[in-house]
Amino acid sequence: MAINIKKCSIEDTHKLQEISCETFYETFKHQNSPENMNAYLEKAFNLNQLEKELSNQYSQFFFVYFHNEVAGYLKLNTDDSQSEDMGDEALEIERIYIRNKFQKHGLGKYLLNKALTIAMEANKKKIWLGVWEKNENAIAFYKRMGFVQNGTHSFIMGDEEQLDLIMIKALI
Ligand SMILES: CC(=O)SCCNC(=O)CCNC(=O)[C@H](O)C(C)(C)COP(=O)(O)OP(=O)(O)OC[C@H]1O[C@@H](n2cnc3c(N)ncnc32)[C@H](O)[C@@H]1OP(=O)(O)O
Numbered sequence: 001m002a003i004n005i006k007k008c009s010i011e012d013t014h015k016l017q018e019i020s021c022e023t024f025y026e027t028f029k030h031q032n033s034p035e036n037m038n039a040y041l042e043k044a045f046n047l048n049q050l051e052k053e054l055s056n057q058y059s060q061f062f063f064v065y066f067h068n069e070v071a072g073y074l075k076l077n078t079d080d081s082q083s084e085d086m087g088d089e090a091l092e093i094e095r096i097y098i099r100n101k102f103q104k105h106g107l108g109k110y111l112l113n114k115a116l117t118i119a120m121e122a123n124k125k126k127i128w129l130g131v132w133e134k135n136e137n138a139i140a141f142y143k144r145m146g147f148v149q150n151g152t153h154s155f156i157m158g159d160e161e162q163l164d165l166i167m168i169k170a171l172i
Helices: 010-031 036-043 047-055 107-120 135-143
Strands: 003-007 060-066 069-077 090-098 124-131 148-157 160-170
Touching: 003 107, 010 036, 010 047, 010 060, 010 069, 010 090, 036 148, 047 060, 060 107, 069 107, 090 107, 107 124, 107 160, 124 135, 135 160
Parallel strands: 090 124
Antiparallel strands: 003 060, 060 069, 069 090, 124 160, 148 160
16 A cells, blocks of 8 residues: 555654644745744754654654655644643644655545544544644644634744644544
């Protein structure tokens, strides 16, 4: 099969840093200053930070492969690792990032379905995420996948406070 998935471990820290920086940069470089981008990349994706997140029992990372090449990744949080206090019955998709050249091939949907399966197996009642209000592609993707907006929260990008839409899908 062309698509495969692998759960990341601490050995994947460098590869995770590489794909995290690459995909974040190509997604947001046109709408943010280089200073703010660099500040965020350094803060969010330095090796110590990623090692800490990979060791967190309430976070999980996955790589998705397309024809054996890493095409994107997924980060999930539960319990206290969630970016907002959504409670024990919720699962957060903190990041779904597909490299540019692999987008629109069904890989985002594949990772989203992986998140849904994990949430249902853990008897979660809802799955949620925060997405930048200006990220129209991702918002359209999540709507297509059945998420609805339910509130907002702040997101700090360098010296700028940005608005994230909170989007939720109920699981019954
Ligand atoms: C919580 C967060 O991580 S927010 C940040 C999200 N990530 C990003 O913005 C990074 C850059 N973008 C990406 O990584 C990807 O484009 C994603 C994750 C948004 C979508 O993944 P893709 O692999 O491109 O989408 P995929 O091909 O799986 O599309 C699934 C469905 O959504 C639809 N879709 C995807 N993008 C769009 C869009 N921009 N507008 C409308 N529909 C869309 C597809 O048509 C498809 O519909 P179908 O099931 O009826 O065929």
